[in-house]
C-alpha cells in the first residue's frame with residue numbers, strides 16, 4: 155500500500171479504500187528517537203521559532219521519512235497547516251487539502267466525504283466497508299478506556315498510547331488489534347490501582363512530553379482516567395454511518411461541542427482535577443479561558459513547546475497541583491466524617 159501522511163485525525167476509511175496506508179505524522183514525530191532533530195530541519199528551512207513544534211516536526215517527518223503524499227487538514231484543526239501545505243508543495247510533495255465542515259452536520263459531512271472520495275478515486279461504499287473492518291479495533295480501544303476509569307486496571311499512559319494510536323492504528327490495524335487484545339488479557343489479571351489515587355482528566359491536544367507526563371503523575375499518586383482528544387480519535391460515537399461518525403467526532407468543531415463531551419465524562423469518571431495542555435504558539439491555548447469558566451474543578455494549565463521531556467519547572471508545578479488536590483480530598487473526607 156502507498157503511504158499517505160495525515161496531519162491530524164481524518165476519515166482514514168476513505169484513504170484506505172483508495173489503497174493508501176495512512177501514517178499519522180504526529181505519532182511518527184513523537185516516537186522518533188530524536189524528535190528535536192526533525193523540528194530543527196524545519197527551522198533550518200525557514201520555519202519561524204514561534205511556530206508550533208507539531209507543525210515543524212511533521213514537516214521534518216515528511217522530508218526525513220520520504221512521505222510524498224500528505225493529506226493536510228486545513229479546516230477543523232489548524233490554520234498553520236495551510237501554509238505547511240504550501241511549503242510541502244514547494245518541496246515537491248503531493249499535499250492534498252481536507253477541511254471538516256464548520257458545523258457537526260452529518261449531511262455536510264457526507265458531501266465532504268464524497269468529495270474526498272472522488273479526489274482519491276474511491277467511493278463511500280468502499281470506505282464504509284473499511285469502517286466495518288476497523289470497528290473491532292476501535293471497540294477494543296474503547297474497552298481499554300472503560301477499564302481505565304471503571305476497573306482501574308489500566309494506566310493513564312497506556313490509555314493515552316492506545317487511544318492516540320487509533321488515528322492510524324500504528325499503520326497496521328490487524329497488528330494493533332492483536333497487540334491490544336494481548337494487553338487486555340494482561341489487564342484482566344491485574345489488581346486495580348489503589349482507590350486513594352487521585353483521578354485526573356487530560357484535555358487538549360496530545361502533549362509533546364506525554365511519555366514523561368503520565369509517568370510523573372503516577373509516581374506522585376495520580377492517574378489520568380480521561381484523555382479527551384485521544385478518546386475522540388477512537389470514535390466513541392460511531393453513529394449509523396461514516397458521516398455521522400465524523401460529525402460526532404468533537405475535536406474539529408466548536409469548543410462548546412467538546413465541552414459537552416468533557417463535562418459528561420468528568421462527572422461519569424469522578425475526576426478530582428483537570429490538566430489542560432496547550433501547545434506554545436497554538437491558537438487553541440486561548441480556549442483555556444472558556445474551559446476555566448465552564449469546568450467546575452481545579453485545573454492546571456501546562457504548556458509545551460519543543461522539549462520532548464518534562465522540565466524541572468513543569469514537574470514542580472504538577473507536584474504542587476497534585477498536593478493541593480490531595481489536601482482538598484482529605485479535607486472533604488474529614489468534613490464528611492465530622493457530619494456523620
Ligand code: SF4
Pocket residue numbers: 206207208209231232233234359433435436437438
Ligand atoms: S498544536 Fe495547535 S498550532 Fe500546533 S498543529 Fe495542533 S492545532 Fe496547530
